Amino acid sequence: MSEHANLLRRHQAVMPSWMALNYSEPIEIVGGKGNRVTDAEGRSYLDFFIGILTNMIGYDVPEVREAVERQLATGVVHTSTAYLLRGQVELAEKIARLSGIPDAKVFFTNSGTEANETALLLAAYARRSDQVLAMRQSYHGRSFGTIGVTGNRAWSNLSYSPLNTHFLHGADRQLPQFAGLGDDEYIDVCVADLKHVLATATSGDVAALIAEPIQGVGGFTAAPDGLFAAYKEVLDEHGILFISDEVQTGWGRTGASFFGIGAHGVTPDIMTFAKGLGNGFAVGGVVARGELMDGLHAVGLATFGGNPVSMAAANATLDYVLDHDLQANAAKQGETIISGLRAAAERLAIVKEVRGRGLMFAVELADPASGKPHPPLAAALMEACKERGLLVGKGGLYGNVVRMAPPLTLTDAEAAEGLAILTDSLETVNEAYT
Numbered sequence: 370m371s372e373h374a375n376l377l378r379r380h381q382a383v384m385p386s387w388m389a390l391n392y393s394e395p396i397e398i399v400g401g402k403g404n405r406v407t408d409a410e411g412r413s414y415l416d417f418f419i420g421i422l423t424n425m426i427g428y429d430v431p432e433v434r435e436a437v438e439r440q441l442a443t444g445v446v447h448t449s450t451a452y453l454l455r456g457q458v459e460l461a462e463k464i465a466r467l468s469g470i471p472d473a474k475v476f477f478t479n480s481g482t483e484a485n486e487t488a489l490l491l492a493a494y495a496r497r498s499d500q501v502l503a504m505r506q507s508y509h510g511r512s513f514g515t516i517g518v519t520g521n522r523a524w525s526n527l528s529y530s531p532l533n534t535h536f537l538h539g540a541d542r543q544l545p546q547f548a549g550l551g552d553d554e555y556i557d558v559c560v561a562d563l564k565h566v567l568a569t570a571t572s573g574d575v576a577a578l579i580a581e582p583i584q585g586v587g588g589f590t591a592a593p594d595g596l597f598a599a600y601k602e603v604l605d606e607h608g609i610l611f612i613s614d615e616v617q618t619g620w621g622r623t624g625a626s627f628f629g630i631g632a633h634g635v636t637p638d639i640m641t642f643a644k645g646l647g648n649g650f651a652v653g654g655v656v657a658r659g660e661l662m663d664g665l666h667a668v669g670l671a672t673f674g675g676n677p678v679s680m681a682a683a684n685a686t687l688d689y690v691l692d693h694d695l696q697a698n699a700a701k702q703g704e705t706i707i708s709g710l711r712a713a714a715e716r717l718a719i720v721k722e723v724r725g726r727g728l729m730f731a732v733e734l735a736d737p738a739s740g741k742p743h744p745p746l747a748a749a750l751m752e753a754c755k756e757r758g759l760l761v762g763k764g765g766l767y768g769n770v771v772r773m774a775p776p777l778t779l780t781d782a783e784a785a786e787g788l789a790i791l792t793d794s795l796e797t798v799n800e801a802y803t
């Protein structure tokens with residue numbers, strides 16, 4: 370048995386079966402440089418999924434490595450948040466300013482799940498309510514609370530949760546009752562539905578609405594711009610807080626705005642973040658209006674949240690994003706790839722939709738005969754891309770969406786290379802299925 374085959378066998382023996390690996394022949398990534406990774410067999414891949422949107426400015430970035438090495442050289446890997454930590458204060462100041470939330474305060478966690486858990490706790494505590502609103506097709510994490518606000522059965526098959534959740538319409542616009550509605554009409558229908566849910570299905574004192582501006586695991590599906598501003602007007606009338614989950618959409622990835630919610634023209638009460646901020650180091654957090662954050666005095670600290678090494682990585686990463694205006698680069702490269710994919714899709718029967726914004730885009734695939742979701746198509750496209758040296762991700766309510774979230778540092782040449790591989794792979798899969 371090869372060493373690789375042996376590692377796979379050991380993985381299957383000790384890791385949970387639901388931690389499914391990508392590809393019929395899973396790969397072991399052993400190296401990374403720039404926007405590429407190398408596997409144990411020495412094959413190089415352009416990485417359009419960067420972990421899971423984690424290595425947002427690529428691999429082995431000198432600025433990040435040096436910041437982390439400087440921190441390691443002090444001997445302080447961890448002390449405690451009970452002491453003053455310069456890196457933590459500096460990062461919190463930047464995020465508070467960038468968030469646009471007035472009088473904002475920041476609390477650091479180690480993951481997106483923990484960040485959302487904290488945000489929900491904050492809201493529930495402020496409003497003395499366990500009732501929450503969430504979106505259909507959403508994903509917010511793997512804890513008991515966040516699974517309760519996840520509207521995607523593939524990721525949340527619990528029939529119970531500590532939270533009392535009502536799911537709203539937003540990105541699930543393909544339902545037959547919404548066919549033919551323009552954006553404004555659809556938003557009106559959604560707002561009427563929200564009012565109806567509040568009046569008839571809740572006791573009225575709902576804590577919060579939690580929503581992703583663009584749904585990540587849901588397949589990069591999005592509600593029409595403006596929906597969350599319209600929802601917020603109603604929420605404000607009831608004192609209900611709005612949590613924007615920016616775990617996938619933050620830091621300029623969507624190109625149009627620094628946080629995904631910017632496209633809706635509304636400032637949330639609370640935002641959560643994680644994934645790319647540490648460029649691979651574990652950093653998550655919550656930013657919220659000060660009086661809300663301070664209200665949670667019952668909970669002290671997260672032992673590893675805001676640790677000095679993660680803060681060094683995150684400060685260096687965020688500075689890099691801002692100094693190089695990577696939001697503008699995301700807009701530019703995203704436009705090239707999305708328009709290229711749309712042009713190719715016109716001759717491809719398996720493509721139901723190309724969608725996205727900035728460097729967050731996806732191809733939804735459907736069976737050409739029935740028009741129904743067909744997950745094997747997504748698996749086949751992933752394999753075809755891998756064979757050609759491109760890593761991508763999968764998602765969608767039915768596992769029929771191939772998602773791409775390249776590093777924000779993507780160059781013109783890499784965008785062209787990725788687009789060419791995607792187009793060629795789509796054509797090959799299309800030929801095999803039609």
Ligand code: PLP
Binds near residue numbers: 482615617643653
């Ligand atoms: N929220 C969103 C939108 C996510 O996409 C994810 C992870 O994919 C999470 C929360 C959970 O983050 P983590 O896996 O860091 O706990």
